[in-house]
Amino acid sequence: xxxxPLLKQxxxxxxxxxxNSHKSVTAETAYQFIPTPPQLIYHLHNKYxxxxxxxxxxxxxQAQQVIATALTETQAVSSNLHAALSGQVIEITQxxxxxxxxxxxxxxxxxxxxxxxxPALLDHETSSHNLLEREQAALQKIRQAGIIGLGGAGxxxxxxxxxHLHTLVVNGVECEPYITADAALxxxxxxxxxxxxxxxxxxxxxLNSIYIAIEDNKPQSIKAIQTALAQLxxxxxxxxxxxxxxxxxxxxxxxxxxxxxxIEQLTGRALKIRQPASDIGIACLNIASIAAxxxxxxxxxxxxxxxxxLTGNALTQPGNYYLPIGTSFGVALTAAxxxxxxxxxxxxxxxxxxxxxxxxxxxxxxxxxxxHCIIAATATExxxxxxxxxxxxxxCVPVCPEHLLPQKLFQTNDYSLACIECRACExxxxxxxxxxxxxxxxxxxxxxxxxxxxxxxxxxxxxxxxKQRLAQIxxxxxxxxxxxQQSTAIKPNQSKQPTLRQLKTQVNKSKNLLRQxxxxxxxxxxxxxxxxxxxxxxxxxxxxSQFKVDQAEQALSKASQAK
Amino acid sequence: MKKIPLVELEPxxxxxxxxxxxxxxxxxxxxxxxxxxxxxxxxxxxxVLWYWYGNGVWLQILNAGFxxxxxxxxxxxxxxxxxxxxxxxxxxxxxxxxxxxCLPAQAPWWLGCWGGLTASMLGKQLFGGLGQNPFxxxxxxxxxxxxxxxxxxxxxxxxxxxxDMQTAATxxxxxxxxxxxxxxxxxxxxxxxxxxxxxxxxxxxxxLPAGVVIGFLIITALVGLPFTSxxxxxxxxxxxxxxxxxxxxxNTQAAKWLFALGVGGLTAYxxxxxxxxxxxxxAIILMNSLAPWFDQLFQPKPSHFK
Numbered sequence: 001x002x003x004x005p006l007l008k009q010x011x012x013x014x015x016x017x018x019x020n021s022h023k024s025v026t027a028e029t030a031y032q033f034i035p036t037p038p039q040l041i042y043h044l045h046n047k048y049x050x051x052x053x054x055x056x057x058x059x060x061x062q063a064q065q066v067i068a069t070a071l072t073e074t075q076a077v078s079s080n081l082h083a084a085l086s087g088q089v090i091e092i093t094q095x096x097x098x099x100x101x102x103x104x105x106x107x108x109x110x111x112x113x114x115x116x117x118x119p120a121l122l123d124h125e126t127s128s129h130n131l132l133e134r135e136q137a138a139l140q141k142i143r144q145a146g147i148i149g150l151g152g153a154g155x156x157x158x159x160x161x162x163x164h165l166h167t168l169v170v171n172g173v174e175c176e177p178y179i180t181a182d183a184a185l186x187x188x189x190x191x192x193x194x195x196x197x198x199x200x201x202x203x204x205x206x207l208n209s210i211y212i213a214i215e216d217n218k219p220q221s222i223k224a225i226q227t228a229l230a231q232l233x234x235x236x237x238x239x240x241x242x243x244x245x246x247x248x249x250x251x252x253x254x255x256x257x258x259x260x261x262x263i264e265q266l267t268g269r270a271l272k273i274r275q276p277a278s279d280i281g282i283a284c285l286n287i288a289s290i291a292a293x294x295x296x297x298x299x300x301x302x303x304x305x306x307x308x309x310l311t312g313n314a315l316t317q318p319g320n321y322y323l324p325i326g327t328s329f330g331v332a333l334t335a336a337x338x339x340x341x342x343x344x345x346x347x348x349x350x351x352x353x354x355x356x357x358x359x360x361x362x363x364x365x366x367x368x369x370x371x372h373c374i375i376a377a378t379a380t381e382x383x384x385x386x387x388x389x390x391x392x393x394x395x396c397v398p399v400c401p402e403h404l405l406p407q408k409l410f411q412t413n414d415y416s417l418a419c420i421e422c423r424a425c426e427x428x429x430x431x432x433x434x435x436x437x438x439x440x441x442x443x444x445x446x447x448x449x450x451x452x453x454x455x456x457x458x459x460x461x462x463x464x465x466x467k468q469r470l471a472q473i474x475x476x477x478x479x480x481x482x483x484x485q486q487s488t489a490i491k492p493n494q495s496k497q498p499t500l501r502q503l504k505t506q507v508n509k510s511k512n513l514l515r516q517x518x519x520x521x522x523x524x525x526x527x528x529x530x531x532x533x534x535x536x537x538x539x540x541x542x543x544x545s546q547f548k549v550d551q552a553e554q555a556l557s558k559a560s561q562a563k
Numbered sequence: 564m565k566k567i568p569l570v571e572l573e574p575x576x577x578x579x580x581x582x583x584x585x586x587x588x589x590x591x592x593x594x595x596x597x598x599x600x601x602x603x604x605x606x607x608x609x610x611v612l613w614y615w616y617g618n619g620v621w622l623q624i625l626n627a628g629f630x631x632x633x634x635x636x637x638x639x640x641x642x643x644x645x646x647x648x649x650x651x652x653x654x655x656x657x658x659x660x661x662x663x664x665c666l667p668a669q670a671p672w673w674l675g676c677w678g679g680l681t682a683s684m685l686g687k688q689l690f691g692g693l694g695q696n697p698f699x700x701x702x703x704x705x706x707x708x709x710x711x712x713x714x715x716x717x718x719x720x721x722x723x724x725x726x727d728m729q730t731a732a733t734x735x736x737x738x739x740x741x742x743x744x745x746x747x748x749x750x751x752x753x754x755x756x757x758x759x760x761x762x763x764x765x766x767x768x769x770x771l772p773a774g775v776v777i778g779f780l781i782i783t784a785l786v787g788l789p790f791t792s793x794x795x796x797x798x799x800x801x802x803x804x805x806x807x808x809x810x811x812x813x814n815t816q817a818a819k820w821l822f823a824l825g826v827g828g829l830t831a832y833x834x835x836x837x838x839x840x841x842x843x844x845x846a847i848i849l850m851n852s853l854a855p856w857f858d859q860l861f862q863p864k865p866s867h868f869k
Binding site: 393407 | 592593594597648652654692693694695809810814815858862863
């Protein structure tokens with residue numbers, strides 16, 4: 001087999017740092033399994049989505065059942081949360097849903113070997129209308145399967161796909177230290193990754209180049225994908241797909257795997273500030289997301305499990321584990337042989353961008369879809385040296401992949417929206433300044449200020465509107481009083497008689513009110529948590545609005561008869 | 564209008580200790596080791612100075628270094644800031660050492676004392692401590708001493724005879740007799756060795772010393788000084804140890820070149836005009852004041868503006 005082809009236009013990343021990857025402990029081994037966790041904890045917030053629970057406390061649920069949904073502004077489903085295992089819901093709060101598990105875990109999806117192939121689906125001569133329908137159906141499937149960016153960002157995957165794509169980048173460049181989850185997935189399930197690629201090709205036949213990018217320090221993963229590709233190319237039906245796929249080895253440097261950096265390296269096109277890649281016809285998806293998309297489109301399997309790297313010196317059996325989403329950190333780490341005497345700090349994420357979690361809450365934090373690595377660190381593993389003043393040595397300038405001037409931003413207490421928060425500048429800083437912390441704090445401050453300003457403007461608008469409304473009402477009342485005075489002088493009885501039209505609107509209004517009251521009452525009845533007092537109040541509201549409707553209807557009928 | 568929710572922090576994040584800090588593996592230097600390595604690179608030059616001028620060299624250097632640390636501590640005490648962490652980055656000590664090297668070996672002891680105090684108090688802490696000073700502290704203190712005590716500051720001994728040298732009788736007058744300049748040349752060569760070691764250690768960028776030498780050569784050619792004067796005075800010492808101060812030099816590559824060419828050129832020009840012991844201090848202070856402007860001129864455009 002030939003070596004991995006290096007693309008000609010591949011230009012090395014400007015900036016970046018070479019760091020000890022700490023990956024040798026868990027590197028490129030196939031993933032392992034853990035015993036069934038007693039509880040599953042699903043968090044209802046992530047960076048982009050807010051989920052609403054779809055189950056109630058005490059409900060028995062099956063594996064793969066939808067337990068919460070995130071809605072877009074147009075009330076369409078943007079993502080679902082699925083129970084990984086069957087069990088009973090025991091707690092629902094604003095933050096999370098907890099499920100007591102009663103079943104055995106199901107095993108991982110088998111590596112797809114492309115034996116049972118359906119040629120009809122790859123037919124390129126389907127009409128464009130048909131294609132459009134198929135695309136919409138597929139995107140709906142991806143949303144309902146709850147697939148979000150599994151590389152850590154958690155951006156809903158379906159939002160990255162549209163009909164104007166010409167390039168698909170499959171991101172297997174796990175550049176952050178400690179993380180090997182994607183490499184384990186590539187070694188164990190290369191077929192599933194290719195299945196995802198081919199499923200996407202079915203709905204987007206116009207994709208003309210597909211890059212599978214892997215860092216060149218992962219020879220096993222490259223070999224696994226290469227073997228799978230070679231097997232796939234033996235099947236003649238797939239020949240036209242396979243020649244579009246380019247397996248690419250990326251030079252190992254942090255952060256070569258960032259979306260913007262990877263696209264720049266592969267295609268030579270730099271994204272503008274905060275510009276989504278789909279703007280220039282490129283979709284960049286994590287390798288685990290692609291595998292999940294393949295499972296969802298081919299078999300309708302939702303995203304319920306993921307590979308997580310459990311590592312750090314406080315673990316006796318570090319490795320890559322196939323965890324049900326919702327497994328608590330405590331259970332996962334215990335399964336990997338946690339030595340609690342050595343444990344000093346638990347980090348959710350990689351060695352650079354990861355965040356230290358509260359040590360007292362380990363059992364109440366669940367693995368989310370975006371959790372790719374948990375580090376159980378000893379006291380010496382992550383040094384926290386004292387911060388010193390900036391000496392403007394400019395070490396951070398050449399390593400910034402976005403060509404910013406971190407030291408100037410730090411000096412002026414500023415931030416840049418172009419900063420991808422990769423922390424390469426912190427790695428090289430001789431004064432140990434947590435630069436990105438300062439940038440995010442400045443950003444946060446600005447954002448809070450912006451929100452406050454927005455709220456003040458909203459309040460002012462509301463106040464102005466209210467003032468106008470009150471003035472209008474006062475004016476109307478004054479006008480009415482004048483007309484009454486005038487009319488009483490001439491025609492005493494007719495002014496109080498409402499017109500037929502007014503009566504009709506009155507009826508409609510009261511009916512609307514009645515409907516609202518009934519809906520509220522029904523909802524309260526459904527919700528078991530509601531008290532008897534609130535129920536009674538709602539009932540009273542229904543009755544009074546019913547009475548008002550009757551009155552209005554009577555008045556209307558009288559008036560129409562009189563006419 | 565869409566309602567904007569207030570940003571809520573994730574509840575399970577350890578707020579006191581939010582981010583994992585990377586351990587020291589990737590760094591090839593940090594602040595204390597940088598300062599120590601620069602101090603170590605001074606040693607060959609100091610030894611050669613000691614050979615020619617005697618034990619007074621060591622006394623001046625240690626004296627100035629000691630008083631620089633004392634001055635730093637005094638201001639930190641007044642500012643109610645921790646003293647030990649600030650002293651342990653050795654930046655005050657280095658400023659004192661650099662000043663001590665510039666002082667004549669036979670100068671009175673209180674000169675080093677005043678100089679050290681001025682360097683750390685006036686040159687550095689007055690502006691807010693390490694990283695905030697616009698001018699090189701050692702050169703600022705040197706200039707203040709030179710203008711305040713011109714006689715005491717120019718009592719260099721003749722390395723050959725041991726007799727007092729006149730202020731004006733700089734080695735520039737002896738350029739025509741080959742071999743007579745060996746004391747000055749050897750000192751500068753020793754500093755050159757230290758400086759090259761620093762470049763090899765990636766502690767100072769090559770652009771600054773190279774620019775200083777090139778700028779110096781260009782202006783000497785224009786004003787008609789002999790080229791050999793580049794090896795005299797404080798050229799190598801200044802080019803490798805003073806101009807390369809990260810705090811007071813510009814940040815971007817182009818700005819660094821411009822800054823260094825300016826320093827070299829101004830030094831040569833001042834030497835051709837006046838018989839000051841060295842124009843280098845004036846040149847560096849003048850260019851220090853221009854460094855922020857150079858930075859602004861050559862600010863790189865972030866990639867997203869391309």
